Amino acid sequence: MTAEYVGLDGWTPEALVVPGDVRPVVSAPDPVLSRPGPEVDPTSDEVVRLAADLVATMRVSPGCVGLAAPQVGVSAQVFAVDVTGHPKALTVHGTFVLCNARVVEASRWKAGREGCMSVPDLTGDVKRAGRLVVEGVLPGTGRSVRLATDGFEARALQHEIDHCAGLLFLDRVAGAHAIYQRKVYL
Amino acid sequence: MSRAAFPQDGRAGRGAAGRPGRAGQNVRMNELAITVIGRDRPGIVADVAEALARLGANLTDSTMTRLRGHFAMTLICVGPAAADVEAALAPLAADGQLLATVRAVTRDGEAAPTGEPYVLAVHGADRMGIVAAMTRVLADAGGNVTDLSTRLTGSLYVVVAEVELPPGSSDEVAGRLARTAAELGVGVSLRPADTDLL
Numbered sequence: 001m002t003a004e005y006v007g008l009d010g011w012t013p014e015a016l017v018v019p020g021d022v023r024p025v026v027s028a029p030d031p032v033l034s035r036p037g038p039e040v041d042p043t044s045d046e047v048v049r050l051a052a053d054l055v056a057t058m059r060v061s062p063g064c065v066g067l068a069a070p071q072v073g074v075s076a077q078v079f080a081v082d083v084t085g086h087p088k089a090l091t092v093h094g095t096f097v098l099c100n101a102r103v104v105e106a107s108r109w110k111a112g113r114e115g116c117m118s119v120p121d122l123t124g125d126v127k128r129a130g131r132l133v134v135e136g137v138l139p140g141t142g143r144s145v146r147l148a149t150d151g152f153e154a155r156a157l158q159h160e161i162d163h164c165a166g167l168l169f170l171d172r173v174a175g176a177h178a179i180y181q182r183k184v185y186l
Numbered sequence: 187m188s189r190a191a192f193p194q195d196g197r198a199g200r201g202a203a204g205r206p207g208r209a210g211q212n213v214r215m216n217e218l219a220i221t222v223i224g225r226d227r228p229g230i231v232a233d234v235a236e237a238l239a240r241l242g243a244n245l246t247d248s249t250m251t252r253l254r255g256h257f258a259m260t261l262i263c264v265g266p267a268a269a270d271v272e273a274a275l276a277p278l279a280a281d282g283q284l285l286a287t288v289r290a291v292t293r294d295g296e297a298a299p300t301g302e303p304y305v306l307a308v309h310g311a312d313r314m315g316i317v318a319a320m321t322r323v324l325a326d327a328g329g330n331v332t333d334l335s336t337r338l339t340g341s342l343y344v345v346v347a348e349v350e351l352p353p354g355s356s357d358e359v360a361g362r363l364a365r366t367a368a369e370l371g372v373g374v375s376l377r378p379a380d381t382d383l384l
Contacts, residue, residue: 121339
């Protein structure tokens with residue numbers, strides 16, 4: 001099974017070549033957040049630029065561990081993730097961008113608290129897989145990757161893949177008393 | 187446990203049996219529903235709980251939260267007469283900042299779940315009638331809301347409801363909810379509640 005995994009193989013955002021611009025982040029109830037994004041052509045200039053913008057926007061946003069295209073107003077299946085240095089992270093793949101990603105294996109479901117830059121005033125308890133395998137495509141080269149991860153990075157990936165499907169963590173909260181007014185802003 | 191076994195006059199029921207009367211006064215156990223609502227300040231819960239404790243009331247189920255900053259507490263207690271509790275809580279309301287109500291209720295809290303548990307989540311731009319329209323869909327399908335919270339933050343309105351649906355009805359209910367949500371311009375999801383027992 002291990003042989004089937006095609007990891008990031010050293011991919012970094014520098015491979016995108018184009019510099020990213022910081023884009024404004026949209027908040028719910030913006031309808032773009034509730035719209036399933038279409039698949040994209042990962043080799044197109046437009047998607048490469050979008051990928052660079054997502055990384056740039058994520059990097060200037062304190063506490064941000066992931067950002068999906070709908071959050072910058074673009075309905076598309078593209079997201080950036082970086083959980084580097086997060087105290088809850090176990091496996092860490094650094095900064096990466098995936099297009100057209102989907103979950104292919106999920107297990108060890110566990111509840112945890114989530115927030116979202118697009119829902120700045122609320123947090124919620126959401127059950128996510130603690131062991132995850134995701135397949136997607138890298139922007140630029142269009143190379144397919146298959147990533148195995150766990151814990152916090154797995155949670156971040158599921159949160160971003162949900163964004164690409166038009167879902168917020170609010171759609172998955174565990175119950176009526178599982179949403180909370182955010183008390184601490186990062 | 188049938189409702190008929192515990193008539194309105196509040197005969198001793200489960201929980202009282204085998205538990206000798208506190209302060210010797212609960213030969214006849216009243217079940218009371220109490221609400222305390224108003225301007226928040228430190229010490230309201232302590233004041234209410236102390237007043238009830240002095241009367242020998244057994245505080246059973248309760249919730250307290252702040253709704254847009256307002257103190258809101260609802261509780262059930264067993265023991266004293268409603269009039270005694272009203273008198274004990276009267277000083278709390280004396281300054282006009284809090285409203286306390288006391289009402290004798292019929293014991294019926296042990297009803298078995300009647301349906302399949304689901305969690306309904308609705309979010310979108312705030313507008314009139316979201317809760318009304320969505321919960322009407324549930325009610326028309328025979329669904330029973332067992333827990334509900336709503337939040338307004340900025341222009342975002344969020345509803346999360348736990349609901350018991352008649353067995354086998356969830357697909358049809360989900361379809362009706364989706365149609366109603368589309369009319370309201372809000373997003374909706376209906377998912378089976380997590381019933382894991384760890």
